[in-house]
Amino acid sequence: MKNFPIVKSRRLRSTPYTDRIEAQGVSSYTVYNHMLLPSSFKSLEFDYHHLKEFVQVWDVAAERQVEITGKDSAKLVQLMTCRDLSKSKIGRCYYAPLVDHKGLLVNDPIINKLAEDKWWISIADSDVIFFAKGIAAGSKLDVEIKEPNVNILAVQGPFADNLMAKLFGEEIKKLKFFNFNYFDFKGYKYFIARSGWSKQGGFEVYVENDLAGQDLYDYLFEAGKEFNVRPGCPNLIERIESALLSYGNDFDNRDNPFEANFDKYINLETKIDFLGKEKLKNIKQEGIKRKLMGVKIDHDKIDMYCEKTLFDDSNNIVGYVRSAAYSPTFKKVIGIAMINKPYWDTNDQFKIEIDEKIHVGTVCDLPFI
Numbered sequence: 001m002k003n004f005p006i007v008k009s010r011r012l013r014s015t016p017y018t019d020r021i022e023a024q025g026v027s028s029y030t031v032y033n034h035m036l037l038p039s040s041f042k043s044l045e046f047d048y049h050h051l052k053e054f055v056q057v058w059d060v061a062a063e064r065q066v067e068i069t070g071k072d073s074a075k076l077v078q079l080m081t082c083r084d085l086s087k088s089k090i091g092r093c094y095y096a097p098l099v100d101h102k103g104l105l106v107n108d109p110i111i112n113k114l115a116e117d118k119w120w121i122s123i124a125d126s127d128v129i130f131f132a133k134g135i136a137a138g139s140k141l142d143v144e145i146k147e148p149n150v151n152i153l154a155v156q157g158p159f160a161d162n163l164m165a166k167l168f169g170e171e172i173k174k175l176k177f178f179n180f181n182y183f184d185f186k187g188y189k190y191f192i193a194r195s196g197w198s199k200q201g202g203f204e205v206y207v208e209n210d211l212a213g214q215d216l217y218d219y220l221f222e223a224g225k226e227f228n229v230r231p232g233c234p235n236l237i238e239r240i241e242s243a244l245l246s247y248g249n250d251f252d253n254r255d256n257p258f259e260a261n262f263d264k265y266i267n268l269e270t271k272i273d274f275l276g277k278e279k280l281k282n283i284k285q286e287g288i289k290r291k292l293m294g295v296k297i298d299h300d301k302i303d304m305y306c307e308k309t310l311f312d313d314s315n316n317i318v319g320y321v322r323s324a325a326y327s328p329t330f331k332k333v334i335g336i337a338m339i340n341k342p343y344w345d346t347n348d349q350f351k352i353e354i355d356e357k358i359h360v361g362t363v364c365d366l367p368f369i
């Protein structure tokens with residue numbers, strides 16, 4: 001399929017870092033939360049190898065925050081997720097599926113607890129703010145809900161610790177996975193979490209002041225020279241190998257959290273109250289008939305502008321590939337697919353059409369690495 005330029009406008013929002021990444025050679029964008037999200041720089045494969053070897057700075061401002069404050073904020077946040085947050089602590093980040101009253105997935109954000117009555121829901125690509133406002137209005141909750149001007153810079157890769165320590169001091173190396181704290185640099189305080197949408201390690205800086213963020217961006221490149229720093233972005237190949245799921249691609253509002261393998265974040269036995277709890281109990285009892293799994297295909301390329309159907313030898317539907325890319329590590333196309341129950345055995349074979357030719361592949365477990 002041919003690629004066309006994307007026209008910018010106020011509705012398709014830029015970020016405080018857009019001028020910088022364009023000067024540095026961003027080569028493609030996707031749209032995420034109505035905002036520009038870079039998707040490649042030199043090339044997908046070059047960026048992939050660089051991310052796994054060195055360190056990158058990512059403009060992930062499109063990971064927007066939904067801020068919930070006020071007396072009933074904890075109650076509202078809990079109503080939105082099937083993960084039990086009753087023992088949650090300030091300074092922690094919680095990966096938490098959001099579920100609607102039908103037990104279907106709304107989003108898979110990281111929920112940051114800033115205070116007992118202040119939360120930042122760091123969302124994937126769906127309009128969580130309206131879901132939150134709807135519940136708050138319907139349940140007459142005493143809360144304020146807004147999208148604050150927070151623009152995340154991620155620092156990812158094996159040299160992320162060394163680079164961040166040069167700016168923020170050695171203390172930052174002690175920050176634990178999915179914890180956050182405030183760190184100073186040149187007169188500004190930055191909210192920094194050890195997290196990020198890669199499995200190469202690193203941090204996310206939740207920047208609250210545009211000018212401070214742009215300054216930080218430039219300092220990261222200055223200080224990062226000795227670590228061969230480059231601009232980067234969430235990498236399709238790396239994130240599929242690591243099975244970091246993407247809302248809207250791998251699962252959406254037609255799927256339930258069991259089908260998306262979120263079992264460990266579904267707490268049905270506690271007293272907490274959340275939307276869709278009874279529905280999820282029913283789904284659990286009945287059992288699911290399809291789930292996300294990995295696929296490997298004997299081919300060297302695939303275009304993923306829509307779901308692709310997988311067939312068995314008798315042309316029965318095995319499932320649907322939802323994300324895929326050629327992996328230079330596996331020397332195959334690898335993908336994340338919704339697979340029907342009779343085909344859950346690893347090494348089950350299927351056929352898939354790519355560029356008008358039939359190729360063969362096998363089902364496998366996630367993650368790939």
Ligand code: THG
Pocket residue numbers: 063064094095108109110122123124125152178195196197198204243244245
């Ligand atoms: N960082 C921040 N916001 C985000 C993302 C992020 N919002 C959008 C999107 N990414 C949300 N989705 C995910 C998906 C996976 C993870 C984080 C956000 C993730 N998962 C780890 C895993 O699955 O191994 C860890 C989960 C855990 O231990 O709880 O990191 O990246 N700010």
